[in-house]
């Protein structure tokens with residue numbers, strides 16, 4: 001989770017009484033729960049997406065609809081006890097940092113720690129004023145904050161947003177890294193940014209590393225043009241939901257055909 005290089009840079013910061021920000025865009029403890037015997041994975045019964053393990057409440061949660069259930073120590077399908085928790089969220093990262101550096105002080109900011117009592121601003125002020133060694137957080141820590149004593153930023157899994165099935169994935173990855181990197185060394189002292197990735201050849205990562213907005217734009221806009229993605233087209237998603245699958249099929253198909261007939265110059269897909 002923490003590369004040797006990042007560990008030694010954190011070490012340097014601890015010695016020099018400087019602060020560090022670690023960015024990971026996944027909250028919770030483990031992001032993927034699987035049975036090693038039958039391959040069962042814990043998914044939300046409403047959304048069919050992977051449930052995330054939250055250690056403190058000992059619950060599995062859906063980050064999409066909020067569904068939660070007790071954590072598993074036995075497979076619901078084959079009753080095997082061989083359940084494995086994969087993937088790293090901010091809770092596990094915080095654990096790992098505390099284990100790796102004795103006496104280190106950390107503070108975590110994600111949807112789970114931000115409450116009415118413990119607001120956004122309060123967490124950030126605590127980090128700044130109490131000189132806490134490491135701030136660990138998701139997306140919400142990367143924007144616009146000014147921390148004079150932060151000289152190191154670690155982007156833990158820069159790829160996590162790269163492989164999602166969305167035409168904006170590359171742009172978002174680029175943007176996030178550039179913004180996260182912008183948190184380091186905003187005063188006279190030079191900042192260091194460590195980007196951990198499995199895709200060092202991706203242009204999103206390369207140009208983010210160089211902070212090269214123009215080159216990123218030129219590459220991205222060329223690809224969008226070839227694939228006819230926005231801004232070269234408009235995408236509209238119309239989703240139907242209901243309890244009777246045949247009814248849904250029927251009515252969505254009626255709408256699909258009438259749209260197709262009406263807008264003949266447009267391309268339509270029906271899933």
Ligand SMILES: [Zn+2]
Nearest residue numbers: 035038075078
């Ligand atoms: Zn199983």
Ligand SMILES: [Zn+2]
Nearest residue numbers: 044047062065
């Ligand atoms: Zn759900």
